[in-house]
Amino acid sequence: MLYEFRLSEIVPQMSGATIECIYAAIGDRLPMGAKLLDLSVDLSSAFAQECPPVSYYRLVLREAVFLRRFDAVPGKHYALGEQVALFSTDATETLNGPIGRPIRCTVAGIIHHEAMWSGGCVA
Amino acid sequence: MRGMNTIALRFGPLKADSYTIVRSGVRWLVEDGQPCRAGQPIGYCNISLEPTGARLKSAPTFTEEQDIQIVFAPRVSGRLAIRSDMARGGYLSTRAIDAWDPDTVVAQIMPDGPTDTGDPGRLRLMGVAGRRMTRLADIHSGLLSGWYSRSRGWWCEGNEPPITLLSMGVCDATGVILGEKCSFLDMFEATRAPTQCVFVPDHPLAPCAPILIEQIERTPAQSDAIAEDLRQFFSRPNIHPTPEDWIFAGTLLSVLRNTPLKDRLDIFSDTGTRKLAPANAVLMSLNVEPQSILRHRQLGYHVHIMRHHLAGAGPAIRAWLTSAFEPVKRSLDVIRRDYETLIDTLARTTGGRVLILNRMSTSGYEDISNYSAFDAPMSATLSNIAAKEQNLMLHDISETRNLAVIDVDALAAELGGGLHLPDGIHQSGRMQMELRQEIVHVLSDMRGLRQTTRTPARAAG
Numbered sequence: 277m278l279y280e281f282r283l284s285e286i287v288p289q290m291s292g293a294t295i296e297c298i299y300a301a302i303g304d305r306l307p308m309g310a311k312l313l314d315l316s317v318d319l320s321s322a323f324a325q326e327c328p329p330v331s332y333y334r335l336v337l338r339e340a341v342f343l344r345r346f347d348a349v350p351g352k353h354y355a356l357g358e359q360v361a362l363f364s365t366d367a368t369e370t371l372n373g374p375i376g377r378p379i380r381c382t383v384a385g386i387i388h389h390e391a392m393w394s395g396g397c398v399a
Numbered sequence: 400m401r402g403m404n405t406i407a408l409r410f411g412p413l414k415a416d417s418y419t420i421v422r423s424g425v426r427w428l429v430e431d432g433q434p435c436r437a438g439q440p441i442g443y444c445n446i447s448l449e450p451t452g453a454r455l456k457s458a459p460t461f462t463e464e465q466d467i468q469i470v471f472a473p474r475v476s477g478r479l480a481i482r483s484d485m486a487r488g489g490y491l492s493t494r495a496i497d498a499w500d501p502d503t504v505v506a507q508i509m510p511d512g513p514t515d516t517g518d519p520g521r522l523r524l525m526g527v528a529g530r531r532m533t534r535l536a537d538i539h540s541g542l543l544s545g546w547y548s549r550s551r552g553w554w555c556e557g558n559e560p561p562i563t564l565l566s567m568g569v570c571d572a573t574g575v576i577l578g579e580k581c582s583f584l585d586m587f588e589a590t591r592a593p594t595q596c597v598f599v600p601d602h603p604l605a606p607c608a609p610i611l612i613e614q615i616e617r618t619p620a621q622s623d624a625i626a627e628d629l630r631q632f633f634s635r636p637n638i639h640p641t642p643e644d645w646i647f648a649g650t651l652l653s654v655l656r657n658t659p660l661k662d663r664l665d666i667f668s669d670t671g672t673r674k675l676a677p678a679n680a681v682l683m684s685l686n687v688e689p690q691s692i693l694r695h696r697q698l699g700y701h702v703h704i705m706r707h708h709l710a711g712a713g714p715a716i717r718a719w720l721t722s723a724f725e726p727v728k729r730s731l732d733v734i735r736r737d738y739e740t741l742i743d744t745l746a747r748t749t750g751g752r753v754l755i756l757n758r759m760s761t762s763g764y765e766d767i768s769n770y771s772a773f774d775a776p777m778s779a780t781l782s783n784i785a786a787k788e789q790n791l792m793l794h795d796i797s798e799t800r801n802l803a804v805i806d807v808d809a810l811a812a813e814l815g816g817g818l819h820l821p822d823g824i825h826q827s828g829r830m831q832m833e834l835r836q837e838i839v840h841v842l843s844d845m846r847g848l849r850q851t852t853r854t855p856a857r858a859a860g
Binding site: 286287288289308309310311319327328329330331332333334336338382383384385386387390394 | 569570690691705706707726762764765766767768769771772773779780781782783785817821822823824825
């Protein structure tokens with residue numbers, strides 16, 4: 277069975293998100309509760325403000341899977357609806373089959389941290 | 400009670416000791432024929448203070464502030480008929496041309512109902528003044544329209560001393576105090592009680608507790624050492640400061656020398672000039688307390704520059720911040736200790752009270768059904784849990800110290816965070832109005848007036 281993660285709306289008015297951190301690599305077996313990535317959402321394009329309303333989120337898996345396709349790198353921007361990752365329930369399952377459903381995951385608001393692509397205090 | 404005849408609206412008295420007050424033509428904030436509320440600002444003039452020639456008793460007042468304006472508002476609601484000839488146009492609406500005449504009639508108002516104020520024709524006046532970040536920032540486009548390192552607005556009549564509220568600006572503390580038009584108009588309309596609002600922006604230093612403590616305690620020699628360190632860095636052969644670096648450096652050094660929490664500011668009103676005590680109330684935001692801050696490796700002072708302001712720095716400033724500073728983690732205990740130090744220092748030195756806007760601690764945008772995926776302490780990762788712990792910390796502090804917590808968290812939950820605080824920082828106009836009222840209540844408590852006004856209602860109930 278193939279599952280996917282497409283960037284869906286986390287906050288209204290968002291048009292996309294930027295990858296801040298990745299915690300997994302292609303081929304990894306990811307248990308339930310595994311971190312996949314951190315991302316940032318900048319609503320500046322929706323709200324004309326000098327102080328950009330940027331918020332940060334972590335994607336955590338709610339089911340055990342193998343990560344099979346994942347081209348996210350820190351700094352990469354994804355538009356809403358774009359596929360970010362493809363998973364399978366079997367490590368060697370062909371990726372040509374139909375995608376069963378979106379992966380079950382949790383999106384949590386997190387604090388900005390030094391390991392993020394957008395950097396530390398002087399980035 | 401008076402009838403509903405048209406009332407002539409006149410400036411009323413305004414005096415500045417040893418100065419003649421000269422004003423520009425009027426710039427209107429309303430249209431002729433427009434209905435307006437009691438206390439709604441309807442126009443303003445630029446002001447110049449011209450020495451009368453008499454020997455001044457002390458140093459000239461307002462020497463720091465390049466822009467001074469007077470805003471006026473009717474005391475009663477009704478429909479306005481403005482005197483269009485008061486707007487002189489062109490430079491005559493920005494340059495002082497006429498001596499202040501208290502009997503000048505600027506408009507007429509047809510009141511909505513009977514008026515019971517003592518002198519409904521006398522306009523309410525608010526003085527506003529701005530200290531430019533640089534004298535080059537002479538922007539005359541409107542009301543408090545320049546780039547200011549400090550701006551303020553005050554209103555008082557007779558001998559009532561105003562209470563001074565200092566807002567150390569980040570977004571959530573800025574809009575509430577400056578208001579929609581960024582010139583204290585909303586605060587002026589929200590309360591008639593004598594008040595001075597002072598606003599210091601976060602350019603380029605975000606006003607977190609350790610920075611404010613250092614601003615209070617820094618000596619001129621320490622300021623000189625900071626400037627010398629930066630000058631030496633810029634003089635290195637491999638460092639080539641850009642115009643952005645010089646502007647940023649000048650702004651930073653200027654702000655590091657300022658002492659907004661200790662400033663004693665002059666005002667003028669209908670009774671003349673007076674010097675006010677340092678801020679009675681200091682409004683801060685919990686959102687500005689970072690969990691990691693930069694500390695200078697040799698000189699030990701802190702800077703906290705938010706990302707969108709760091710964008711104004713050039714490569715030399717960035718290189719200086721990277722090499723001369725080290726990031727220091729701030730745990731919840733450290734943040735608490737810094738707050739307590741600041742509160743105690745203010746209580747000891749100026750008597751000022753701290754008001755803190757707490758944090759929105761819930762979000763409709765997350766869907767955590769199981770917290771086992773997040774390592775302890777979860778407050779180190781999850782922003783809403785961190786916000787809850789920080790909010791609780793404020794309540795703990797308020798049990799032993801004179802701290803007023805402005806409960807953004809509860810208010811946003813009540814109004815609806817999605818509509819009124821979508822990103823947890825930037826409030827809607829409605830929410831700003833509600834927070835403004837909360838702050839006005841705290842100031843009222845500080846004056847001792849609120850208790851007085853509540854007593855009859857309690858007795859009646």
